[in-house]
Amino acid sequence: MSTELPPSTIPLFPTVASYREWRRKAYDEKKSVGFVPTMGALHEGHLSLVRRSLAENDLTVMSIFVNPAQFAPHEDLATYPRTLPRDLELLAALSVNTPAGPRSAAAVFVPSVQEMYPSGITQSIAEQKGTFVEVKGYSHQMEGKTRPTFFRGVATVVLKLFNIIEPTRAYFGQKDIQQALLLRRLTRDLLLSHPEPQNLIIAPTARDPTTSLALSSRNAYLSPDERNDAALALYRALQAAKSAWEEGMPKVDCVARAAGVIEQKKHGLGDAVDLRLDYVEMNDPETFDVLPEGVSRTQWAVDVADRPVILSGAMWVGKTRLIDNIVLGAWHTLGIVE
Known part of the structure; x- marks a missing residue:
C-alpha cells in the first residue's frame, strides 16, 4: 500500500488488484456490497448515502477519486477540495445498528489517476487517447448544455468503478x-449485473436543516455570507417555479418566475456578491428533452396522472457554480427512494 496514504482504521485499496483480492473474499462469503462513489470532500449528503448502504448491505465500500475526465480545461480540477485525511476520519466515525449487528464502512478505494486511466488522461477531449463511454442523446441537455464534456467523463469513470467494485447496490x-x-440508463443499456438498474438507488437531496441549501463539496468555496444568503436564492427560485407550475401556469412563466427571484436577489445584493443565473429549465425525466414553452401541468399530465418533471437550475455565486433541482409530480416513479 502506498506510503502516501494517511492512516486509517478502514482498509484502503489504492490499486484495482488489491481491491479485487478483497472483493473475491466477499464473493466467497456471499456478502452483499453497497457502493458510494465520491470525489471526496465529504459532507452530510455523502454520509447519509453511506448510512443507507450500511443499513442495506453486508459490506459498504466508498471510492474517493477526483476524476479529471469530467472537468473541462477551464474548470476547477486543480482547486477542487481534496481532504482525504478528514474524509477518512468522518467515515471511520460512522456506524449503523442493524439486526445483524453494528456495521461500519468495510473498505475505501482510493486509486491514483494512473490506476484509473492506464492509457493516460488529459482534460482536452481532442487530445485524449483510449476508451471512453458516452450515453448518446442524454448528455447534452440540462447540465450537459453548459458542461458538454461532463457526462462523458462521468459515464466513463463510473463504468470503470462499477467494473472494479462490483457492487450489489450503488447509491447516488x-x-x-x-x-x-x-x-x-447506462447500467441497463450495457446489461450490467453489478449493479442491476433497479439497484442503482437515488436518495433525496441532502439539505442544510436551517437554510435548505443543497449540500455540495463546492459549498466549501463559499464565504459565510455567500453560503447563508446569496446561495439560498437558487432553491427559492425553484420553489417559486414549483408554485407557479402547481397554480397551472405555463412552463415559460414558471421559468420566468424563478429567474425573477434570482434577479431580485442580485439587485438586493448590489456589488457585494456577483450573482449570475446560468439556467433554470424544466425537462422530461425520460428523455431529458425541454418541455414546450406553453405547456402547463394539466396538459403535461393529460395521459399520465401526476407525470413527473425535472425542474433544475444552476447559478454562479462569485466563482462558485451551484446546482439544484426539484422533481415535480410523482417523483417516486423515477426510483427516488426516501
Whole structure:
C-alpha cells in the first residue's frame, strides 16, 4: 500500500488488484456490497448515502477519486477540495445498528489517476487517447448544455468503478438527478449485473436543516455570507417555479418566475456578491428533452396522472457554480427512494 496514504482504521485499496483480492473474499462469503462513489470532500449528503448502504448491505465500500475526465480545461480540477485525511476520519466515525449487528464502512478505494486511466488522461477531449463511454442523446441537455464534456467523463469513470467494485447496490443523490438517471440508463443499456438498474438507488437531496441549501463539496468555496444568503436564492427560485407550475401556469412563466427571484436577489445584493443565473429549465425525466414553452401541468399530465418533471437550475455565486433541482409530480416513479 502506498506510503502516501494517511492512516486509517478502514482498509484502503489504492490499486484495482488489491481491491479485487478483497472483493473475491466477499464473493466467497456471499456478502452483499453497497457502493458510494465520491470525489471526496465529504459532507452530510455523502454520509447519509453511506448510512443507507450500511443499513442495506453486508459490506459498504466508498471510492474517493477526483476524476479529471469530467472537468473541462477551464474548470476547477486543480482547486477542487481534496481532504482525504478528514474524509477518512468522518467515515471511520460512522456506524449503523442493524439486526445483524453494528456495521461500519468495510473498505475505501482510493486509486491514483494512473490506476484509473492506464492509457493516460488529459482534460482536452481532442487530445485524449483510449476508451471512453458516452450515453448518446442524454448528455447534452440540462447540465450537459453548459458542461458538454461532463457526462462523458462521468459515464466513463463510473463504468470503470462499477467494473472494479462490483457492487450489489450503488447509491447516488438526487442533487445530481441527471447524472443518476443517466447512469441508471447506462447500467441497463450495457446489461450490467453489478449493479442491476433497479439497484442503482437515488436518495433525496441532502439539505442544510436551517437554510435548505443543497449540500455540495463546492459549498466549501463559499464565504459565510455567500453560503447563508446569496446561495439560498437558487432553491427559492425553484420553489417559486414549483408554485407557479402547481397554480397551472405555463412552463415559460414558471421559468420566468424563478429567474425573477434570482434577479431580485442580485439587485438586493448590489456589488457585494456577483450573482449570475446560468439556467433554470424544466425537462422530461425520460428523455431529458425541454418541455414546450406553453405547456402547463394539466396538459403535461393529460395521459399520465401526476407525470413527473425535472425542474433544475444552476447559478454562479462569485466563482462558485451551484446546482439544484426539484422533481415535480410523482417523483417516486423515477426510483427516488426516501
